[in-house]
Amino acid sequence: MVNSTQFDLPEISGEYITAHEAVYHRLRNALMVGAIKPGTAMAIRALAQYLGHSPTPVREALRRLSSENALQVLDNRRIIVPFINAGQFDELILLRIKLECLAAERALPYVSQVLIEKMIGIDATMDRAVTRKHFDMLSVLNQQFHTVLYAANPNQTVMPLIESVWLQLGPFHRQMMDKTLSYYLVDHHKHIIGALNNRDKKELCSAIEADIREGIGRAGQEVLAGTDAKYA
Amino acid sequence: MVNSTQFDLPEISGEYITAHEAVYHRLRNALMVGAIKPGTAMAIRALAQYLGHSPTPVREALRRLSSENALQVLDNRRIIVPFINAGQFDELILLRIKLECLAAERALPYVSQVLIEKMIGIDATMDRAVTRKHFDMLSVLNQQFHTVLYAANPNQTVMPLIESVWLQLGPFHRQMMDKTLSYYLVDHHKHIIGALNNRDKKELCSAIEADIREGIGRAGQEVLAGTDAKYA
DNA sequence: GGGTCACTAAAGATATATCATTTGCATAAA
DNA sequence: TTTATGCAAATGATATATCTTTAGTGACCC
Numbered sequence: 001m002v003n004s005t006q007f008d009l010p011e012i013s014g015e016y017i018t019a020h021e022a023v024y025h026r027l028r029n030a031l032m033v034g035a036i037k038p039g040t041a042m043a044i045r046a047l048a049q050y051l052g053h054s055p056t057p058v059r060e061a062l063r064r065l066s067s068e069n070a071l072q073v074l075d076n077r078r079i080i081v082p083f084i085n086a087g088q089f090d091e092l093i094l095l096r097i098k099l100e101c102l103a104a105e106r107a108l109p110y111v112s113q114v115l116i117e118k119m120i121g122i123d124a125t126m127d128r129a130v131t132r133k134h135f136d137m138l139s140v141l142n143q144q145f146h147t148v149l150y151a152a153n154p155n156q157t158v159m160p161l162i163e164s165v166w167l168q169l170g171p172f173h174r175q176m177m178d179k180t181l182s183y184y185l186v187d188h189h190k191h192i193i194g195a196l197n198n199r200d201k202k203e204l205c206s207a208i209e210a211d212i213r214e215g216i217g218r219a220g221q222e223v224l225a226g227t228d229a230k231y232a
Numbered sequence: 233m234v235n236s237t238q239f240d241l242p243e244i245s246g247e248y249i250t251a252h253e254a255v256y257h258r259l260r261n262a263l264m265v266g267a268i269k270p271g272t273a274m275a276i277r278a279l280a281q282y283l284g285h286s287p288t289p290v291r292e293a294l295r296r297l298s299s300e301n302a303l304q305v306l307d308n309r310r311i312i313v314p315f316i317n318a319g320q321f322d323e324l325i326l327l328r329i330k331l332e333c334l335a336a337e338r339a340l341p342y343v344s345q346v347l348i349e350k351m352i353g354i355d356a357t358m359d360r361a362v363t364r365k366h367f368d369m370l371s372v373l374n375q376q377f378h379t380v381l382y383a384a385n386p387n388q389t390v391m392p393l394i395e396s397v398w399l400q401l402g403p404f405h406r407q408m409m410d411k412t413l414s415y416y417l418v419d420h421h422k423h424i425i426g427a428l429n430n431r432d433k434k435e436l437c438s439a440i441e442a443d444i445r446e447g448i449g450r451a452g453q454e455v456l457a458g459t460d461a462k463y464a
Numbered sequence: 465g466g467g468t469c470a471c472t473a474a475a476g477a478t479a480t481a482t483c484a485t486t487t488g489c490a491t492a493a494a
Numbered sequence: 495t496t497t498a499t500g501c502a503a504a505t506g507a508t509a510t511a512t513c514t515t516t517a518g519t520g521a522c523c524c
Contacts, residue, residue, distance in 0.1 A: 017515095018477065020295075043505065054479045056288070059506085063252075063292045064299040069392050076486060077506055087387030091338065095390055098334050106323065155319030157400065158327055160301050161393045168389065250507065275475065286509045291476085308516060309476055 020057035023047075024064055031070050031081065031167055033139045034174030042071060042079040070167035084168065086224045093217045095165050100212065101205040103150035103158045104192075108201060110152040116196050119148055123189045135177040145189060149196075169216060176219035188214065252289035255279075256296055263302050263313065263399055265371045266406030274303060274311040302399035316400065318456045325449045327397050332444065333437040335382035335390045336424075340433060342384040348428050351380055355421045367409040377421060381428075401448060408451035420446065 030036050048058040062079050065071040072082035084092070122145045129138045143166065150159055166173075188211035195204035249257075262268050280290040294311050297303040304314035316324070354377045361369045375398065382391055398405075420443035427436035 020477075044507095045505070055506090056478055056480090060292060060295045060477095063296050067296040067299040069389075078486090079506095085387070088389050091385070091387050091389045094334065094338070095393070098330055102326065102330050106326070153323070155317070155323050157301075157320055157323045157397075161327070161396065164393065165389075252507075277475070287476090288508055288510090292507095310516090311476095 018057065019053045020060040023051055023053060023058050024061035026051070027061055027065060028070065028167070031065070031170045032143075032173065033136060033177075034171035036081050038081050038083045038171060040081045042081070044079075065167075068164045068167060070164070070170070082168070089169075089172070089220050089224055092165055092169055093212060093220065096162070096169070096212050096216075097209050099158055099162050099165065100146065100150070100208050103153070103156065103162060104204050104208055105201050106156070106158075107150050107153040108196070108199065108204065110154065111149070111196050111199075112152075115148065115152055116193060119145060119189075119193055119196070122148065123193065126189070138177050139173050149192075169220070172216050172220040172223060175223050176216045250289065251285045252292040255283055255285060255290050256293035258283070259293055259297060260302065260399070263297070263402045264375075264405065265368060265409075266403035268313050270313050270315045270403060272313045274313070276311075297399075300396045300399060302396070302402070314400070321401075321404070321452050321456055324397055324401055325444060325452065328394070328401070328444050328448075329441050331390055331394050331397065332378065332382070332440050335385070335388065335394060336436050336440055337433050338388070338390075339382050339384040340428070340431065340436065342386065343381070343428050343431075344384075347380065347384055348425060351377060351421075351425055351428070354380065355425065358421070370409050371405050381424075401452070404448050404452045404455060407455050408448045 027042075042062055044055045044058050044062065047062075048055045051058065062071060066073050066079060069082075071079050073079055122141055126138060126141045126145070129135075129141060146162075147159065150156060150162065188207055191207035192204065192211065195207050259274075274294055276287045276290050276294065279294075280287045283290065294303060298305050298311060301314075303311050305311055354373055358370060358373045358377070361367075361373060378394075379391065382388060382394065420439055423439035424436065424443065427439050
């Protein structure tokens, strides 16, 4: 197939009215699940042609993603999917933990039985996805599981920051899902739900930390083990 | 860039700036110091004309700022400076504290005597700015003081998130600087420097928390005291 | 008075043309 | 061979024209 770009972008189900939004969400999704390798160039014209739009809305989408740290603008003005090194990876994992613990704590007072049921439902769907090895779906469901909790806080302002971190960790999500590590993840989801039932802030935090450390944290360490400087 | 004639034209650049970048930074600055009131509409054409550019780069700048949560895109696609309510303000202050404590802790191992001297220098400049009531400069210096510290960590990935929060708190920065509250702030800077000298993580964190709570935190509470729903 | 519709003006969204910069490559010079 | 030079192609940046959506206004009907 003639794709002057070097990756395939899965099409997005929901409809976005404007072109720039459609492009934005499509790229964002791809980055979130690590579908585009670090270092890949995001040339405006090529993308525009591939996606069937003019350069203008594509440019806007790229700018947005750059501002969310999901893409990197080089000195020569080219835009690429960023590399990160082991040190930055550690910082991002720590950030995820701090941000998500905070988000969970602040959401806790607003957690209802209905919400917990919903999370249990998502978790159950994840269990099925694991046995069927639907890794792409797992990634999305995992994010849903977390998002539903944090968004319970009506004054929440932290989600955009968390999503920025998720985006930067995108390539490792893919790694995580590809391995059997998904088990750990699901286990910790049960812990999280337990902590919610107990309305226990401390327990909730440590469950989330464990979920992150033994999920994507471990996957990242495996990936970064050999590489010296930079990988994803 | 060699000139095929006799001379080389020295590149003034190094900071060659594109139209979209110029607009972006100009707006960003204005938002950061609260120079634009919440609710103000950011019409593309009007801005473009005012700034002497075409709509295209202005659009890009607005999109970037929207993605950093510094601007809000309404359902009707108009872009405005966002309002926030008291609850959101509290969340943002908490976020600042958590993010900046983390950033400071992770920077601490990289803090050198030279860096501390630099921070002392900035703080001294702030003292002078306070007595001369240069409030605009104070805002910038205050940010510099914090940024210099957090950026000491070479793997730092948290600055963009912190800046997003600063942007959202922009209007309150203005309030803070307008009042006598600047004193508190400078006091706590001395504490921060003390903690750095002692290489004391705990002390550093509490100094930063105090700096934030008694600086912008207090200013915000004053401003939001009367208003019920939303203000800035 | 209240509501609907049509029309107009304003503002956003996009496509396209053009300008500017960067990169690659071929060729020439050292 | 290596380095410099100078197009030419690729790519980003911007201005502009045009299309689409939204908001506002007034005529008209009930």
